[in-house]
Amino acid sequence: MRRDDLIDVPARPGQTLVLGGAGFIGRHAVQALLAQGHAPVIGSRHPGRIDHRLPAAARGCPRRKARFEALLTADAWIPLLAEIRVVVNCVGILRQRGRETYQRVHHQAPAALAEACRRSGVRLVHVSALGLDLPARSGFLRSKCDGEAALKASGATGCIVRPSLLDAPHGGYGARWIRRVARWPVHVLPADATGRIAALDVQDLGEALARLAHPITDEAGMAEFELGGLEALSLRDYLARLRRLHSPRPARVLLIPGWLARLGSHACDLVHATPFSFGHWELLRRDNCPRINHLPALLGRAPRPVGADAPGDVRSPRLQPDPA
Numbered sequence: 633m634r635r636d637d638l639i640d641v642p643a644r645p646g647q648t649l650v651l652g653g654a655g656f657i658g659r660h661a662v663q664a665l666l667a668q669g670h671a672p673v674i675g676s677r678h679p680g681r682i683d684h685r686l687p688a689a690a691r692g693c694p695r696r697k698a699r700f701e702a703l704l705t706a707d708a709w710i711p712l713l714a715e716i717r718v719v720v721n722c723v724g725i726l727r728q729r730g731r732e733t734y735q736r737v738h739h740q741a742p743a744a745l746a747e748a749c750r751r752s753g754v755r756l757v758h759v760s761a762l763g764l765d766l767p768a769r770s771g772f773l774r775s776k777c778d779g780e781a782a783l784k785a786s787g788a789t790g791c792i793v794r795p796s797l798l799d800a801p802h803g804g805y806g807a808r809w810i811r812r813v814a815r816w817p818v819h820v821l822p823a824d825a826t827g828r829i830a831a832l833d834v835q836d837l838g839e840a841l842a843r844l845a846h847p848i849t850d851e852a853g854m855a856e857f858e859l860g861g862l863e864a865l866s867l868r869d870y871l872a873r874l875r876r877l878h879s880p881r882p883a884r885v886l887l888i889p890g891w892l893a894r895l896g897s898h899a900c901d902l903v904h905a906t907p908f909s910f911g912h913w914e915l916l917r918r919d920n921c922p923r924i925n926h927l928p929a930l931l932g933r934a935p936r937p938v939g940a941d942a943p944g945d946v947r948s949p950r951l952q953p954d955p956a
């Protein structure tokens with residue numbers, strides 16, 4: 633049997649299945665669930681190959697194999713929900729690959745999951761994104777929007793969570809890139825990237841997701857929570873803030889026309905380079921801030937300031953290279 637075919641120890645009744653539980657957001661949700669005394673089960677496409685992506689405390693958690701492109705009906709999801717009381721969906725793709733299309737991963741599979749949750753009486757917490765309320769041309773944003781609409785219509789109980797951009801001292805494809813770019817002496821920015829970002833710490837998001845997974849009262853329907861950090865900054869100011877972690881000298885800012893940035897985003901999509909995509913170019917032109925920030929209330933304290941960590945901060949451990 634291949635390691636990937638493994639489905640570990642059966643879940644204990646009432647456990648929380650974290651789909652994408654080895655991803656950037658998912659592993660912080662798993663860590664927070666463990667810290668809050670819950671028993672997470674980790675969903676992954678490769679359950680036998682994720683140890684190096686997990687915090688040490690989570691390596692003993694049971695795992696279940698979940699490939700969204702193959703889970704497009706409620707019936708397909710039902711066996712994965714055995715003995716599960718709550719599902720936290722942290723799955724998302726930046727770019728399409730073969731059968732892993734935006735529509736399947738962000739819309740059809742979550743819609744089928746919501747129907748399975750409704751039938752089984754399982755609570756569903758779905759991680760989405762801000763900035764989906766305006767018309768979008770990118771398939772990435774449209775699929776996320778369609779996914780949200782399907783969940784709201786599903787009759788399942790739970791919530792949709794829309795975080796702003798995430799930051800962490802280490803880890804996370806986008807967060808790592810933004811911190812790298814911030815170090816550069818010249819910041820090349822699209823002139824039309826005028827939207828504001830309320831970046832938040834991924835550890836705070838993990839904690840909030842764990843709270844939303846196990847609320848004190850469980851009301852019917854899909855609630856919506858928009859989450860952000862303490863400040864709303866333009867991309868230019870956000871990069872300047874992160875740069876101060878490494879250098880007291882401000883970077884030179886070079887603004888490029890919007891059409892050129894758009895062309896660049898399509899080129900990045902074509903060759904799967906950098907986290908800059910057409911969808912993200914669209915997002916940068918609109919505000920990415922919560923209308924009402926639910927994060928402080930969920931945490932019961934102020935969110936952590938972003939970009940204030942000392943170099944070498946190890947709150948999110950540096951990931952080990954994959955031994956496989």
Ligand SMILES: NC(=O)c1ccc[n+]([C@@H]2O[C@H](COP(=O)([O-])OP(=O)(O)OC[C@H]3O[C@@H](n4cnc5c(N)ncnc54)[C@H](OP(=O)(O)O)[C@@H]3O)[C@@H](O)[C@H]2O)c1
Pocket residue numbers: 651652653654655656657658675676677678682698699700701722723724725732737759760761762794795796797798799804805806807
């Ligand atoms: N990062 C941010 O700043 C940010 C901000 C707002 C919203 N979001 C949204 O939050 C979600 C997660 O983001 P993230 O930063 O945690 O991304 P990530 O680190 O790439 O994690 C996504 C996880 O999804 C799983 N996955 C990918 N394709 C899959 C498939 N076909 N079937 C099943 N699982 C699959 C992967 O798990 P395995 O490799 O283990 O299978 C991966 O660990 C995305 O929808 C993203 O748009 C992110």
